[in-house]
Amino acid sequence: MTEVHRGLGVTSRPEPRVRSARMADLVRAALGLLETEGTDALTMRHLAELVGMRAPSIYKHFDSKAALEVALVEDALFDMGDALHHSVADPGPDGPVASLLAAYRSEATSHPNRYRLTTSSAFPRADLLVGLEDWAGEPFFIVAGQAYLSQALWAFAHGTMILELDGRFAGGSDLDLTWQAGALAFSLPGAPPVAQAVSVPPVGQQP
Amino acid sequence: MTEVHRGLGVTSRPEPRVRSARMADLVRAALGLLETEGTDALTMRHLAELVGMRAPSIYKHFDSKAALEVALVEDALFDMGDALHHSVADPGPDGPVASLLAAYRSEATSHPNRYRLTTSSAFPRADLLVGLEDWAGEPFFIVAGQAYLSQALWAFAHGTMILELDGRFAGGSDLDLTWQAGALAFSLPGAPPVAQAVSVPPVGQQP
DNA sequence: TTCTGGAGCTAACAGCGTTAGCTTACGGCA
DNA sequence: TGCCGTAAGCTAACGCTGTTAGCTCCAGAA
Numbered sequence: 001m002t003e004v005h006r007g008l009g010v011t012s013r014p015e016p017r018v019r020s021a022r023m024a025d026l027v028r029a030a031l032g033l034l035e036t037e038g039t040d041a042l043t044m045r046h047l048a049e050l051v052g053m054r055a056p057s058i059y060k061h062f063d064s065k066a067a068l069e070v071a072l073v074e075d076a077l078f079d080m081g082d083a084l085h086h087s088v089a090d091p092g093p094d095g096p097v098a099s100l101l102a103a104y105r106s107e108a109t110s111h112p113n114r115y116r117l118t119t120s121s122a123f124p125r126a127d128l129l130v131g132l133e134d135w136a137g138e139p140f141f142i143v144a145g146q147a148y149l150s151q152a153l154w155a156f157a158h159g160t161m162i163l164e165l166d167g168r169f170a171g172g173s174d175l176d177l178t179w180q181a182g183a184l185a186f187s188l189p190g191a192p193p194v195a196q197a198v199s200v201p202p203v204g205q206q207p
Numbered sequence: 208m209t210e211v212h213r214g215l216g217v218t219s220r221p222e223p224r225v226r227s228a229r230m231a232d233l234v235r236a237a238l239g240l241l242e243t244e245g246t247d248a249l250t251m252r253h254l255a256e257l258v259g260m261r262a263p264s265i266y267k268h269f270d271s272k273a274a275l276e277v278a279l280v281e282d283a284l285f286d287m288g289d290a291l292h293h294s295v296a297d298p299g300p301d302g303p304v305a306s307l308l309a310a311y312r313s314e315a316t317s318h319p320n321r322y323r324l325t326t327s328s329a330f331p332r333a334d335l336l337v338g339l340e341d342w343a344g345e346p347f348f349i350v351a352g353q354a355y356l357s358q359a360l361w362a363f364a365h366g367t368m369i370l371e372l373d374g375r376f377a378g379g380s381d382l383d384l385t386w387q388a389g390a391l392a393f394s395l396p397g398a399p400p401v402a403q404a405v406s407v408p409p410v411g412q413q414p
Numbered sequence: 415t416t417c418t419g420g421a422g423c424t425a426a427c428a429g430c431g432t433t434a435g436c437t438t439a440c441g442g443c444a
Numbered sequence: 445t446g447c448c449g450t451a452a453g454c455t456a457a458c459g460c461t462g463t464t465a466g467c468t469c470c471a472g473a474a
Contacts, residue, residue: 022452039329044431053453056432060452065431116328121373122246151376152367152389159366160359166328169358182359185392229421251462260422263463267421272462 011135081136083107088139098183283325288343290314295346305390
């Protein structure tokens with residue numbers, strides 16, 4: 001028995017914020033706009049038109065555009081957290097690392113622009129539901145079994161994901177092999193003991 | 208002898224674009240603005256004021272704000288390429304992977320907002336000097352010795368870098384250990400043979 | 415001397431997030 | 445029934461953004 005609780009998280013899934021029907025409408029429409037028309041198309045005026053109102057009326061439901069984006073990103077983190085925790089609870093035949101990475105890639109790919117928003121430098125992460133990022137990232141710690149290795153694995157996953165989404169890898173690359181190369185590097189036995197397992201959450205900023 | 212030419216790149220450093228004195232002024236001022244005041248402060252009006260002109264006059268020297276950003280990013284890629292190629296030619300005692308990563312981290316950290324700009328999803332990479340990205344990223348291929356492993360290493364480097372710059376790792380983390388964990392994972396012998404070394408450049412989009 | 419082109423300027427446009435202030439409709443209560 | 449308060453819409457407008465049109469001025473060449 002180690003300090004790592006396999007398959008059983010030590011953080012808990014936060015309670016999502018309640019949303020009025022109109023708020024849910026707006027978030028749904030915003031996601032559609034973001035994914036079908038692109039990041040630049042997500043403006044208050046476009047969004048308002050999509051739900052049949054004028055831009056200033058949105059402010060009756062959300063304090064700001066940033067608050068609306070927070071709602072989008074919280075959805076993304078719940079989806080990602082659910083996918084990752086599920087992959088950890090039920091890893092595939094290729095092992096826990098490959099399984100986790102596959103879940104991460106699949107989830108991010110399903111909503112590329114929302115993933116970009118979630119991971120963008122400018123995003124006001126401090127406004128997110130407390131504990132949400134930690135919970136969503138916990139599977140990296142569970143799989144890596146060590147804080148710094150889990151950070152490195154997370155960094156590999158995010159780096160590969162954003163470069164793939166942005167089309168940065170050389171044309172003709174079989175990206176499955178790139179992911180596989182990383183999975184292998186982080187799966188090799190003998191790698192773990194990098195440092196003396198300081199108890200630090202693997203993901204997210206402390207509030 | 209393998210197909211990997213250690214220490215001798217197969218791509219060549221592109222010739223930088225020539226700039227008028229005024230263009231150089233603008234790029235220098237833009238970098239200062241970007242790094243000292245932040246990304247949002249880099250506006251045409253602010254920049255113009257900094258060099259003693261009005262915003263529309265900038266268009267006598269650059270076609271658009273994007274063209275000015277391309278100049279900034281080309282500087283970043285030349286600096287990064289020089290640093291990485293140097294680290295490959297003269298690796299430190301911790302081995303080529305750790306040396307490369309240290310150079311990458313040091314270079315990016317010296318101009319964080321320029322690094323963010325360079326790697327941002329929205330940046331018009333197609334307007335960059337042909338071959339510049341390939342040349343700058345080549346050291347990853349030289350060090351990894353295999354296309355897909357080099358892509359994975361690059362992805363780890365970028366992922367760790369952007370998460371570090373954005374303060375995404377848990378408070379109290381010793382990020383040296385995170386980088387070290389990744390360096391170790393990608394340095395272990397036995398890792399390489401992921402695929403049959405298809406000859407694909409490690410970094411950047413084919414034109 | 416005249417002409418040409420580079421490099422500055424002001425004024426203005428469309429689009430952005432956002433605010434102020436007005437109106438309308440609905441639900442609870444005396 | 446009549447009143448009141450609140451929720452949720454609206455228009456007009458503000459300051460900011462990148463950018464364009466069109467003017468002026470000056471240096472250098474013919």
